Amino acid sequence: MTKLNQIIAIEKSVKAKAARALGDAGRELGKAPLLSGISRTYQPKDEEGEQLPPESTKVQRRVEEQLREVSAAMTRLFDVTATKDRTNAIATADITVDGEALAADVPVTYLLFLEKQLGELQAFVKSLPVLDAAESWTFNEAADCYATDPVRTVRTKKVPRNHVKAEATEEHPAQVEVYYEDIPVGYWTTVKFSGSAPAKRVAQLSDRLEKLLIAVKFAREEANGTEVVDEQMGARIFGYLLGE
Structure with missing residues (x-):
């Protein structure tokens, strides 16, 4: 049996x-000379007149013929797409993590969506800022x-x-040099805050x-x-479209 x-x-x-079939047919039918043909014969006025051979050009492309070719190619496409979409409606599976079903009977279309979103989320988590390892942090x-x-x-x-x-003398004033001394006048108490996440938490999310x-x-x-679920939708659609 065919699988999805x-x-x-x-x-x-x-x-x-x-x-390709649709495009080719459109281009071919757009070439007027391919759709046209002619047949003509020559008859002189009397028996002694010049005899000329007949001339003819065959019709190389026909609308109905092109319609059949397009119909054949698109019937296959319609059938394949209908089969895929019909089967997608019943194709499900469980999402199992560490032996436990996180979600049951998840539609395949949702699984495709989820796979894409989780990939983007994975890239986001890898870029999360982490706390400076040089500091000791508590919440x-x-x-x-x-x-x-x-x-x-x-x-x-x-x-x-x-x-x-x-020291000053009778002849000279005292020689004094000014210098500055650092004198304690108070105390700073500093606490650093951060909205970043611990590296362990980021690693946990990534895992x-x-x-x-x-x-x-x-x-x-x-x-x-x-x-x-095999669908034969194309034949019915083109049977209606191309019917007499």
Whole structure:
């Protein structure tokens, strides 16, 4: 029995053949000389007149003939597509992850959609920002994000000081050099916050997505193994279209 995946495998070539037949027929019928023919004979006025051979041109293309060729190619396309769509309506499979059915009897068309979306989601997860590994982070409920432990640092202020290099004498004033000394005046307590995710969480999401994507692909292949419901739609359609 024919399987759905076999129909899918030939659909593209059948579609291309039908398109080619339709295009070729349109081009051929657009060439007026191919549709025209003529036959003429010559008869002189009297027996002694010049004898000329008959002339004829055959009709090379006929509308009905082209319609039959197009009909044959498109009938096959209509049948293949109808068979695929009819079978898609009953082709289902379970999505099974770690031995448990995550979803049962999922339609094959939805499995195809899900496979594409999970692929895009996988790329998104791989680009998620992660917390700086150089810091120690814990989740802060109040801020609803991750935070570091408080770090206390000293705030200093430069205070000018005088350094007497030489005492004053009767002849010379004192030689004084001004320098600045850092004096503690307070303390900064710093807590860093981040909306990034822990690397472990991102890795967990990536692993789960990979498992789910594999499960969906397996399910899609299983659903594509469904025996087809053979449809002969094309003959009925063209029987009506081309009927007398």
